[in-house]
Amino acid sequence: MAKRIVTFGEILLRLSPPSHLRLTQATSFDLYYGCAEANVAASLAKFGLPVKFITAVPSNELGESSLSMLRSFGVEPIAFMQGKRLGIYYFEQGASERPGKVVYDREDSSFSTLRKGMIDWETIFKDADWFHWSGITPSLSLELAELCKEALVVADAMGLTISADLNYRPTLWKYGKNANEIMPDLVQHCDLLLGGIDESEKVLGVPKNESDTEEMVFSNWMKFFPKLKNITSTHRMRANASSNAVSASIWNGTELLQSREYNISHIIDRIGAGDAFMAGIIYGLITWPENHQMALEFAVAATCLKHSISGDINLATVNEINALMSGFGGGRVSR
Template identity: 25%
Template sequence: MDVVTIGETMTLFTPNEEGPLRHARSFSMKFGGAESNVAIGLSRLGHKSRWISRLGEDEFGDAMLAFIRGEGVDVSYVTRDSHSPTGVFFKEFRRLNDTRVYYYRKNSAASKMTADLLPEEAIRGARFLHITGITPALSESCRSTLDKAIIIAKESGTKIVFDPNIRLKLWADTSKARSFITEYASKSDIVLPGLSEAEFLFGDGSAEQLADQFHKAGVQTVIMKLGKEGSLISVPSSPKTHVNGFYVERVVDPIGAGDAFAAGVLSGLLDGLSLEEAARRGNAMGALATMVNGDAEGLPVRSDLALFMSGSADDVMR
């Protein structure tokens, strides 16, 4: 297995028109979750990925499992809960450049993941374990599940890649959020923060200064997302490298771009690329994801990614 990831995915309802959600009358049903987005992105690029989670024994859970399995992701360690529902969330495209998200995930099946439901063989032997700061925010049992996954990964030589993915709506206490996110970063080999997330954790500063704060916390490799400006690679005792982003004429849906970036970086590392080339692939994946409505719908297959990165994609394929 190339990459194993653990976390909640929810049924996503997207209104078919822009404006305040209160005026929406029709919706499209999709699925979204940081970890499954990464798993799907990797699978579309030809890598072997596994997503571990817990779903309700309901129609949403059935549909989600079929969708993610259909994307070629291994779901053999997904468990079901007959007493708790699959989580739901809504997107709101209020106006241009103003997208909002509303979660209905309290007491969801995924929030009741427990360490005893995570067998060692689910992670042992994988090249990378991908985790996010969302999972430990869901519940103490999710936190213990993630802690066990980290122990298994370290014992088996699996590298840990951590995306903070800070969701303040899930943390009742911001100081606790900082503490836990920093702790998980310190246990990881590679951290993929956004610039605003780094500022939340460490205060104001340049991207370079904030990357150094992660190193002080014990992180070896930082690849920081800078939005349309690209990304910054930082490794102790080496010059920092800025990797340019890709131009996007119109952002349709920014949600999921960070997950696409993570999938691109992991794909590059799996292919043996340098950190710079892996970050460039991540930048391209993130850009492509913003051009399509939906969390995972804009994730490309390898041939489309290559066309985009070469700049040779045409407006019309004839």
């Protein structure tokens, strides 16, 4: 039986000016729905895994439209219809040396009205095998951090595999707590973590020396958080807004594995690339539990393909990702 996955987070309306226009130039916007945990849920469902997404949206056309989008991918949304508005973010596509830019408009959203005690997590997790969350949710408010903790305690007690993307967004931590005051208490429940060594102190509160290697840092994380079984990280090299080289690594407590590197030119949309990787590594570890190299290669190929797709969600299929892993990339037409 396929692993049954639950993800938890906010879904946002994304508005982007077309044709790489700046926000100050915009007279119209391309509309998408997404955000970290919703993107992961949609990718995993597209890969054929049963996925539930827990969230809150307003009882209006935008709320219904966001849930319909998730259902179109095969995700089962469990949404609390409350509050008055769907959170929004505006994304200005960068080009060449001009970076992209995000402007958030998500305060007082429906998701922000969720509180500890509102969700029956035991019922939610009853038939689940895996729970995924990200650092975005606890960054939004102390109340959502407490709700996230409540979910993790129940998931852990029920024996679910738990994964997290640190997803450190400094602009979101505005309620008087630093990430390293909140995140360690949550990460202690995780089996799989996506993050970078630069986040060691500011997110996890784990000291790091400038000379420490990735293997040293991740090994130290496992000492601080002994439940961790795998730590993975993505790497961008020679990067500007239009072209990147991407690769990834995974530390399994014994060895640090490195993926192949992909050179990506003419980037269409890099938003959601980390979520595409997160979905890929979850799928990879479920599909090849004893072959971490294969899982890693699947995940980095998934994130590579996401850069060619507009919107937050990776539309690449398992077959397309496997084809890229096998060397059938390069823009050849599939006939």
